[in-house]
Structures are given as C-alpha cells and as structure tokens.
Amino acid sequence: MTEPLFTVNSPCTRPSIAPYCARVKERVSARRFEHIVRVAILTETIAQANRFSESEVRAASLAATLHDVARDMSAAELFELAPPETDLERQHPMSVHGRAGRRVVESWGVTDERVLDAVEGHVFGVSHDNRIGMAVYIADVSEPGRGVNEDIRALAMKNLFWAYQRAVDSKVHYLRSKGKAVHPDTLKVYREICGH
Numbered sequence: 001m002t003e004p005l006f007t008v009n010s011p012c013t014r015p016s017i018a019p020y021c022a023r024v025k026e027r028v029s030a031r032r033f034e035h036i037v038r039v040a041i042l043t044e045t046i047a048q049a050n051r052f053s054e055s056e057v058r059a060a061s062l063a064a065t066l067h068d069v070a071r072d073m074s075a076a077e078l079f080e081l082a083p084p085e086t087d088l089e090r091q092h093p094m095s096v097h098g099r100a101g102r103r104v105v106e107s108w109g110v111t112d113e114r115v116l117d118a119v120e121g122h123v124f125g126v127s128h129d130n131r132i133g134m135a136v137y138i139a140d141v142s143e144p145g146r147g148v149n150e151d152i153r154a155l156a157m158k159n160l161f162w163a164y165q166r167a168v169d170s171k172v173h174y175l176r177s178k179g180k181a182v183h184p185d186t187l188k189v190y191r192e193i194c195g196h
C-alpha cells in the first residue's frame, strides 16, 4: 500500500504560524530550515491521518515549526539556556537543544504546554499520552530529506503509536550498535513505550 501523498502546504503559509517561521529562519542555517519545513509538513500530514482535532493539528504544526530553533546554537548558548544535567549532556551540548528550544519559544510567549513539551521532547522522546509530541518525533526522524525510516513514515499514517514505538526502538538500537551512550530520559521513554 502506498502512503498518502503530501497534500498539506507548508505550515509557514498559515497566518498564525508564519511569524514563527520567520523568527526560526533567522536562527538556523538554510539547510536546517528546509528540514524544519519538511518536518512541519509531515507532522501535519500525520496529524490529519490520525484524526487529530483542529486544535491538535495547529499545536502539532507549531511545535514542528519550532522544534529545532536551538539546533544551530553554540555550546555556550545552549548551556546558558539549558544547563547540562548529566555528564552525557556536558559531553554533547547538542543533546540539550530540545530543552534550550523550549526556553527560546517560552521567551517568545508560547505557553501551550502541548507545544512546549513536543519541542523539548523531540530529542529524548515523549510519554505515550502525548500525541502531538509523538507526531513531531516521528516526523523528525522520518521526513523524506533524511532518506531513512520510510517504513516509520508509512506506519505513522495508519497507527501513530506503533510508528512511535518503532522510532524509539530504532533510535535506541542504533545508539547501542554504535557503542554510544543512551540518555537516561531516552531510556525511560524506551522502557515505557517498548516495554523493555
């Protein structure tokens, strides 16, 4: 079965999201911004395929637009916004870009907890009751520009939770296969979602 075609326009064409697109664009590289737009389009497609309410679709779209706002910051900027809490974070400043992104968008006046949790949780994962966060997480790892995880993208059109489970499972297996440390928050989500 083929997955639905992308029928959604860039969320940046929505008047409520356009100003945020402009602010994000100023803070990231052109390539990163292209990734962000692809993630936002896919998030919206996933949200609609899973019959999110209109308010959930809007929140998911906004969260996807904002998710990597801190991704191109320097280590110093990241740590100023989100001081490292573990050795792993100290060694890998990029690992705090979800938490730092949350701080940035809070300072822009975003107060919707669903959006804030999804921005923060796109790095280490979100809890199973956070549909908006799951949609963003899945879109981030499976957007077409990555060239991987097409199976997760296709599954997300049919079953959000199964796709999320597969995304978390493959992230943990990937890190382990490379001999890389897994962040405790990712492990917590992995245990909750994958039951290990």
Ligand SMILES: [Fe+2]
Pocket (backbone or CB within 6 Å): 067, 068, 071, 097, 122, 123
């Ligand atoms: Fe990210």
Ligand SMILES: [Fe+2]
Pocket (backbone or CB within 6 Å): 035, 039, 067, 068, 140
């Ligand atoms: Fe991303």
